[in-house]
Amino acid sequence: MNFREATRRDLPAVLALLADEDEVVDPGSVVVDEASERAFASIAADARNEVLVLTDGDAPDGVVIGCLQLTYIPGLGQGGRERALVEAVRVRADRRGEGLGAELMRLAVARAGERGCGLVQLTSNKRRTAAHRFYEQLGFARSHEGFKLSLTD
Template sequence: MEFRIAARDDVPAVLALLADDDLSRERGFGEVPAEIGPGIWAAFEAIEADPHNELIVAVQDGEVVGTCQLTYLPGLSRGGAWRMQVEAVRIHAGRRGRGLGAEMMRWTIERARERGCRMVQLTSDKKRVDAHRFYERLGFARSHEGMKLTLAPEGGTTRA
């Protein structure tokens, strides 16, 4: 499997991976739009332009079969250590259970080391029990309780 930074042409495949998920469908994001809107393109361009963000794709047999977003965070804690935040980890539904997710995460951890990070962190929805076991098998520990506040477009708040 090859891992690389996503190109603009990869965006439809990444959106399909993100949509093919029970929680995404539950939240109303379970379909890839026929036409990709300007908000998605603006987000992709911001990720692409930011040296502290990487949208990664996993390619096997010429097909995008996995994705994740990596964000590199500087901090004053832990002696000024950098951290990698891993988000939106997905493997194509038809390819799960074959070790591809573990391979992608091992690559991601090595990427963090290459960038000088001293920690890799991620959050996972409490409903994703299988994902929690997967991350624990890779050495991740349940160390914090995460919280989110979703901001509504009109300036209010909504539940996450």
């Protein structure tokens, strides 16, 4: 296994993981549109954002089997330390149950700690009860109620 920052070459594989949580999507079938290109370029250019991948094999040729996005948020709370926001956590459907998600999260939390973050936070859709159990097993606590307001429909 290899854990690293995603490159543009990984974008189809990351989008394939995000496209369907329950099925394996062939990255070769993914059309990378202009909006995804812009979003990835913005993340890559921003020191407070990163897409991380877990690959089966060595970079850059390893198959992407997991991903997540980390965003570092400055704040006045937590003694002025940043907090890390974890988003878009995915492990390829045919590789679940191998402990890869836990390893991916462990590595992300360690990365946030090395950066000096005061906490790591995430949100999860209320319907994803298995994901909630997973995060709780990793030590995450249900400490807040989250609210979202969609600006697109």
